[in-house]
Amino acid sequence: MAIEIDSELLKRKTLQLLAEVGVKIEHDELVPIMLAKGCTQAASGRVRIPAGLIDEFVTAQEKTRAEDDDDQQLHPWCGIDWTHSLMWSGQKEQIRERLQTEFLMSAFDCGPTHYYDYQTGEAVAVNTDIFVEMMKLAEATPEIGYISTWYRQDVPQPTERIASLILGLQHTKKVDGIESIDPAVIKYLIEIGEIITGEPKCSRYLSGSQCTISPLILDHRASADMLERARLGINRYHIASMPTVGIATPLALAATILISAAEILGVLIAAYCLAPDGDLTGRMICTVLDMRTANASPAGPETLMISLGVKKLFDECFGGHLWTEVFFSPSTDYPGLQAVYENFFAAAAYARLSGIPYVPYPGMGTLATGGTGSPTQLMLDMEIRKSQFQVKDQIEVTEGTLLFQEVCDCINKGDNFLISDHTLAHFRELWRSELFPPTPSEGITAGGNEKRILDECEQWWRANVASYEPPEWPEDILKALDDLLRRAEEELL
Numbered sequence: 001m002a003i004e005i006d007s008e009l010l011k012r013k014t015l016q017l018l019a020e021v022g023v024k025i026e027h028d029e030l031v032p033i034m035l036a037k038g039c040t041q042a043a044s045g046r047v048r049i050p051a052g053l054i055d056e057f058v059t060a061q062e063k064t065r066a067e068d069d070d071d072q073q074l075h076p077w078c079g080i081d082w083t084h085s086l087m088w089s090g091q092k093e094q095i096r097e098r099l100q101t102e103f104l105m106s107a108f109d110c111g112p113t114h115y116y117d118y119q120t121g122e123a124v125a126v127n128t129d130i131f132v133e134m135m136k137l138a139e140a141t142p143e144i145g146y147i148s149t150w151y152r153q154d155v156p157q158p159t160e161r162i163a164s165l166i167l168g169l170q171h172t173k174k175v176d177g178i179e180s181i182d183p184a185v186i187k188y189l190i191e192i193g194e195i196i197t198g199e200p201k202c203s204r205y206l207s208g209s210q211c212t213i214s215p216l217i218l219d220h221r222a223s224a225d226m227l228e229r230a231r232l233g234i235n236r237y238h239i240a241s242m243p244t245v246g247i248a249t250p251l252a253l254a255a256t257i258l259i260s261a262a263e264i265l266g267v268l269i270a271a272y273c274l275a276p277d278g279d280l281t282g283r284m285i286c287t288v289l290d291m292r293t294a295n296a297s298p299a300g301p302e303t304l305m306i307s308l309g310v311k312k313l314f315d316e317c318f319g320g321h322l323w324t325e326v327f328f329s330p331s332t333d334y335p336g337l338q339a340v341y342e343n344f345f346a347a348a349a350y351a352r353l354s355g356i357p358y359v360p361y362p363g364m365g366t367l368a369t370g371g372t373g374s375p376t377q378l379m380l381d382m383e384i385r386k387s388q389f390q391v392k393d394q395i396e397v398t399e400g401t402l403l404f405q406e407v408c409d410c411i412n413k414g415d416n417f418l419i420s421d422h423t424l425a426h427f428r429e430l431w432r433s434e435l436f437p438p439t440p441s442e443g444i445t446a447g448g449n450e451k452r453i454l455d456e457c458e459q460w461w462r463a464n465v466a467s468y469e470p471p472e473w474p475e476d477i478l479k480a481l482d483d484l485l486r487r488a489e490e491e492l493l
Helices: 007-020 030-035 051-062 065-072 080-088 092-098 128-140 157-171 183-197 220-232 253-274 301-317 337-354 375-389 404-413 421-429 449-466 475-492
Strands: 105-107 114-117 122-125 144-147 236-241 279-284 287-290 295-297 322-324
Touching: 007 051, 007 253, 007 301, 030 220, 030 253, 051 253, 065 080, 080 092, 080 144, 105 375, 128 144, 128 157, 128 449, 157 183, 157 475, 183 220, 183 475, 220 236, 220 253, 236 253, 253 279, 253 301, 279 301, 287 301, 301 322, 301 337, 337 375, 375 449
Parallel strands: 105 144, 236 279, 279 322
Antiparallel strands: 114 122, 287 295
16 A cells, blocks of 8 residues: 555554553443453543454464455445445346446445435435335446435334335335444345345345444443344344544544554454354444534545554554545535545545556446435436446557558548548547536536536436336235235334
8 A cells, every 4th residue: 555654653552542442332241241351440431452352363364365356446436335235145246347337326325314405405314215215226227236225214213224215125226234223123124135146144234333332332232233143144244433633533543543443343352252264354433623613524644544544554554454445425416516526536645545556437326425415416427437437447559450451542532530430430539528518518607517417417317217117026025025014114214
């Protein structure tokens, strides 16, 4: 990686922090499991983790390091949520092959709770009508390979995740794994996978992370989520640290790397105690407090420097398996140029700090740090991504593409190629963006072009929804899903 840190000093201090201070585990059932593996409990109640147990964990992680490194190569193109979905559904190589010649992208990251209504200029809570319209948009848009399950606010929350996944599947086959929120939901998400695939213990529809609370706290809900997965035999844990620099961690970047690495590593050790042979990965998402507005934003160089600093520390010292976004989401509340700037800046900075020669534009229709979904912004992001996709790194040089005899004939005639047979046959194959024409459009005045672009994006997504056709599902699968939802409502409501 291109970013430079003192990994050895950070490693020593991370081990010291976990050994002397430890992680606060807010669940009485998880603590004894960790103590039985050699951890100790401080007078404060925090669980202290010995270096020897961490060494054992790192050795175990190295066994699957190459596979995880290969998995991570896909997420700059697909986003982390879709990449996980592809891994868990066995579609990773199939999609990787399709991406060589076909443009596909993920939509709306991990799932908004609000929808930006371009026509009214307001962000509103997601309801069932909005949810269905977004699922239809995904199904009707061939460039969308995956859509998250948005969070509805107008239905009973104890069963919202189950009901929304089923409703999403009824409208598109492009929806997949979701966050359970409540551990009681996990068994139903597994059963949905069994109904759809016919495979026992199919966990492709169970996604999400066990998020830590800075500094170094694993709360009761996340602990219960981990224990329920272990009870059901789903030994897959994705541990995330999501600090806000300036609140949960100091403004010093090195101190934030230390705290975040300790949080992720400490809770990974808890997961290792539950499932020594499990699929154990970490995730780093960082925001920074804007003291002028009191808002937290992922936009800016510090967030990327911290996240990639944590990743380098794990790659060099703790067995890898640390995932971090190209960019989580623009912080702006509105679609348009500000969101585009934040996405482009993040991609360029990520490429520089990671040493990856090229990182694609990461926009996927989210605003407000991922909390708001904007189909208008999605169409804008999609067009930018499509324009990048058209840039190829190879040019076919053959007798057929050199057109040598035509070149000679044209030169000898002192002519040009404007009316040649080849130009007339192929000029329409040149790719040009309809949204960003290479020559100025008539009637566009200063300050009016951004509105023209967003107006067209708004029309595009609505036209796609108008062409929607529902997916086909066997009647027995639809009935089984309805029966499952009825049982979940009887238990949880």
